[in-house]
Amino acid sequence: MPTLKQLSIALGLLTSDQSPVPNKDGWVNYVWRVHAAQQCLGVEDGFCEIVQDKWDWKRPQYYSFSFRSDPETNSVTSRITLRNEDPEDDDQVCVVASFLNATGQEVGIFYANWRALPGRSYTREAPIWLSTDVREIATVAVGTKQCDVKAKPDAENFYRIRLALNQR
Template sequence: MPTLKQLSIALGLLTSDHSPVPNEDGWQNYVWRVHAAQECLDVEDGYCVLVQDKWDWKRPQYYSFSFRLDPKTNSVTSRITLRNEDTEDDDQVCVVASFLNAAGQEVGIFFANWRALPGRSYSREAPIWLTTDVKEIATVAVGTKQCDVRATADAENFYRIRMELKQR
């Protein structure tokens, strides 16, 4: 008999968008949302709001992913908002954003492992600097999952990919 956690992961993966590059990169048990970079749901303070979803399907726990391109510094700033409406449950939330060019090649990677406290909402921003032109970004694949505080395998995966891309 599967545990609730195993069932939760299976249901999340069933609803996940197909995302070949992140899957090849070795990200395990992430639920993916893949959108064209111009498919903004909204624009807030110059940030393209690309994804608004739940990180836990069984609780009122939500995230949004936004990004802003800066061609002058060749950087991408990601903004993550975690909104935990569950006043009893806290989670460690891992978020990955894979930035792809028109050919489907990964040109940038973002990773965060942040705590979502019960009944709290907050946003954080983090920049990355690419070695290719930020204007080449055509698609963004955003993956989320509940993870542990260290998420060592995910952090190692991020640093490996970041080095391969020569990203700062």
């Protein structure tokens, strides 16, 4: 008989968008949301929110992912909000954002493993600098999952991809 965690992962994966990156890049058990990014590239002062969803289907625990690109510095700043409305449950939440060009090639990668404390909300921002023009970003695939504090395979995966993309 499957455990509650196994059932939770299976249900999340069933509702996941079809992402062009997770299996070939090695991201395991992430639930993906894939969105076109073109409407976001022209935002000058603010962030463009592309995803609002739950990281845990059985509890009131939500995340949002926004980003802002800056062609002058060739950077992308990701903004993540974790909103944990469960007063009893805390989680480690891993978030991956893969920035893809029009041909589906990955041009940027973002990864975070942040703690969501019971009944708290957090918003954090983190920049990345691409080795290709930020204006090439056509699609953003955002994946989330509950993870452990170290999530060593995911962190190693991020650093491997980041190095291959020559990203800072």
